[in-house]
Structure formats: structure tokens, C-alpha cells
Amino acid sequence: MSADSVLRMLLASLTFVLTAGLYAFFYAFGRLKGSFFWELFSFVFALMMMLSGFFLVSCPAFTLFWKFLLIFSIFSYLIIPKAMLWVVKKIHQREEEGRLKTLK
């Protein structure tokens, strides 16, 4: 592995999680606001996350096991904002139902 590719891998790893976070942020923000624009904007970061992830996958430093692991990570980070928003909404919904029951 060349010295340059070590630096590229470092930068790709940094971009990978950073864009995963930005995707989560704008996705949740867009859904909360009911704004299609912000939701669409979040997918720009999702795409950047996937690109940096697949750049890592293409690096020869990673063997097959690591390539599978990275692909698994890419899908996990793609799913987590949607899944978490569902969970958070459910928790809030359940609490609201409980509160209404108590009021009755």
C-alpha cells in the first residue's frame, strides 16, 4: 500500500461517518418539518456517505472479510436514521396515548 493511499483512506473514513451524521440530521429535520426539500437534501449526504464507503471497499488494503464488513456498515448507516425516527415517534406516540388514558 502506498503512503498516499493511507491518507486517502483516513480522509474517506472521516467523510464516511461525518456524512452519515449529516444525512441523519437533515433526514430527521426534513421529516419533522414535512419538507421534501430537506429530505432530498439529506440524500446528498447519504450519497456522499455511500461513495466514501465504496471508496474504502475498493481499497486493496481490505480483504474480502473487511469489504463485507464495510458494505454491512454502509447499509446500517443508511437504515439507522429511518429506523430511529420510527422508534422515536413510537416512543412519543405511546407516551401520548398513556397521557390521554390517564386524563380520561
Next chain:
Amino acid sequence: MKESKGLYESQKLAIGYWIVAICLFGVQLIFGLIISYQYIQPEFLHKFLNFSICRLLHINSMILWLLFGFIGGIYWFLPLETEREVVGIFLGKIAFIVLIAAVSIVVLVFLLVQIGKGEMLTLWFITEGREYIEAPRWADIGIVAVFSIIFFNVFASIWKAKKLKGILWVLIVDLLAIIGFYIAGMFFSPNISVDQFWWWWVVHLWVEATWEVLVGVLVGWVLMAVLGTPRKIVEGWLYLEVFLIFGTGILGLGHHYFWIGAPEYWLGIGGFFSALEPLPLVAMIVHAVYDAGVHRLKTINKPAFFWIVAQAFGNFIGAGVWGFMHTLPQINLYSHGTQLTAAHGHLAFFGAYVATNLAIIYTALQRIRLPEESLLDGTLWKWVFIGLILAMLGITAPLTVAGFAQTFIERAVGGSTWQAYIDAQLHPWFKESMIWRMGFGIMFFVCYLLLVTDLLTIGKRKATHQQ
């Protein structure tokens, strides 16, 4: 028993813990400034106060002030949860005094005995010599004893109040884990691999796992206090967070086992779980955005609210982004132990723990200084908030650049030779980064002084005005 001011005895003890915490925060910063200058001028205080001792005191005072802050948080919120005075509070007060005395003695010994033989006497009475947990064994036993007392205070109070709520359950189990994992760091083995194996249980599982859960408990209480978030929501989220943190974090420990002589399978285990470790932090962002949106940023405590939001994002950026950047073994082989680790450490501790402690203290200040449901706000805290965050980013950015220089020049190009090490240290990317870091360090210290001023005055002027 509640007094006329409406504070429980344990809440007064909490204030004592926070005063010491903020003083130790200052000590941490002073030693941090000294070592940042020693990077620029290595002869500074040479043979009088060596880099190794200043670094030791910088890191240990950080661990201690954060712990003091957390303990203060427990003593502040526990009587509110159980609606009664904490059981065995006298014992808690004794533990507080013993802890301060022990810390003072340990620091004095560190300063007075900087060089000595590596023998059992040193291990018991001067230093254990393990990075980050250098305290001698007698002090280690003391820490375990103090936490056992805190555990007793918590458990007995809940038992007597017969109010075992979800958050308290998590706290009880976490306190047991805090005691247990700290004991793991006390084993001594002449085999460095075995020694490091257990040492990481303290550094990773104690600091990164049990502390994260404790912070989850404390943040839950702060959210209920400053945003009025319903208990069921806080509890539901806390369970999920604990599940995710332990699910990814326990075996994420493996990323520390890459180069200590542990079996090869740790590369795969450590890499796999480390890659997933930022997941709970991403999830936290989703929750923070949702909750902030639902509440429309309405709060009765502005500084506490903003520090809690900073906690969610800071934890993600510091621990998640800067952590993952160099966690895969193929990358870590080159970046291990460079300034990238320091950048990650600075940002993660600031985001995850400093922000939490400041939020807790501001939450308490509102209760102490203002009538119930009054808004705690001001101008100075905003400058402090922005200043501390900018200064911390300013410290982290040059450290990252310096880490890149080390990874590239010293490791990847130079192959980790002595000459390559010198080349990297003399490279402008490294040298100039150290000057920038020092500059932002001074800025951070100035903001700390403003923070102390704000903590001493916020809410007071408004109260006088209202009178």
C-alpha cells in the same frame, strides 16, 4: 431533611462536588497549557516539571473533575427522584472529604517524586505507572471505596423510598459496573500484553461504556428538568441507548487490542464493532433533532439546553467521526498513537462529558438561584458556549493536521524509523500546528475564566432585579 432554601443535604453535597470539579477543570487547563508550550519549547521547565508529569496531571485532573461533576449530578437528582433525603448522607460527606484529601496527596506525590524505581513500593504508594490511571494502588482502593459508598447511598435511598423507576435501575446497574471495571485495572502482571489487556477494561469499558451510560442517566434527568420531557420517553430512549452502547461498545474494545499482542481474531472483532460504534451516536442525533423540533426549542434553562444539544452533536463528532477515522486496523497500523488520537480524545471528552457536566451544573443553578419555572438566561453564557466550542475545534483541527503529518511522513513514508520520527516532528505541518494549538488553548482558558464568572453570577442579577 429539606431546609428553608428547599435544598436537600445531598444537593448541598452536590454543590461541593461541583466547586471542586470546576477548580480541577482549571488545573487540567493549566497543565494542558504547559504541555502545549513544551511541544513548542521542549526545554521549558525541563527537569523541574517534565512533560510526562504535566501530561499525567492534565489527563488525571480531567478524569477527576468529570467524575466529581457526575457524582455531583447523582447527589443532586437522586433526592428529587426518590422524594426524600439520601440515606447515609453523612457517609457520603465523609467520602467527599476523603476523596479530596486523597486527590491532594496523590498530586503532591506526583509533583515531589517524579523519578524512582519500578518496584512494588512505587506501585502501592507513588504511581501504578499505567497511562491515564497512574494513581497508586492505595488511591485506587480509595476510589473503589468511595464509589461503593455512593452505590450504598443510591441503593439504600431507592430501597427506603420504594421507588425503583427505570432510570434508577439503569443507575444501580451502571454503578456496579463502574466499581467492577475499575477493579480490573488493579491487576499487575509482568507480561505487558496481559497487563494491557486488563488496563483497557478500565480505559475503554470504564470510561467509554459505563460513563456513557451514566451520562445517559444524567442527560435524561436534565431533559426532564429543562424541557419537561415525559419520563416514559426518557426511559424508552435510555433503554435503547444502553442497548446500542453495550451492543457495539463492549466488543468495540477490540480496537484497542490490535497491537498489544492479543490474538489475531481481535482485529476482526474490534474492526466490526468499532465500525458500528458510531451508530448509537447517529441515533442520538435523530432523537435530538426530533425532540428539539417537538419542543420548538422552548426551555426554562437556555444554557443547560444548549449544552445538552452540544452534547449530542459533540459526542457524535468527537467520538464517532474522529474515532472511526482511524479505527480500522488497516489505517490504525499507521495512525496509532499519533496526534490524531489526541484530537479524537480532546473532542470526544469535550462533547460527551464536559458538555454534560456543564448542563447539569446550569440545571442546578436555576433551582438554586431562581424561583420555580423562571427562565435562566443571560449574555455571558452565550459567549462562553460559542467560545469554548470554537476553541475546542481550534485545538482539534491543528492536532488533526499534525496527526496527518505523522501518519504520512513518520509512518507511511518513513516506516517508523527514528529519523522518520524526527522528520515528522520538524515538518511545518507539525510545528505550526503546535503553535496554533497553543493559541486556541489560551483562548479556551480565557473562556474557562468567563465560564467561572458566569457560573458565579448567572441568575443572581435577575434575582436582585426582581426583588
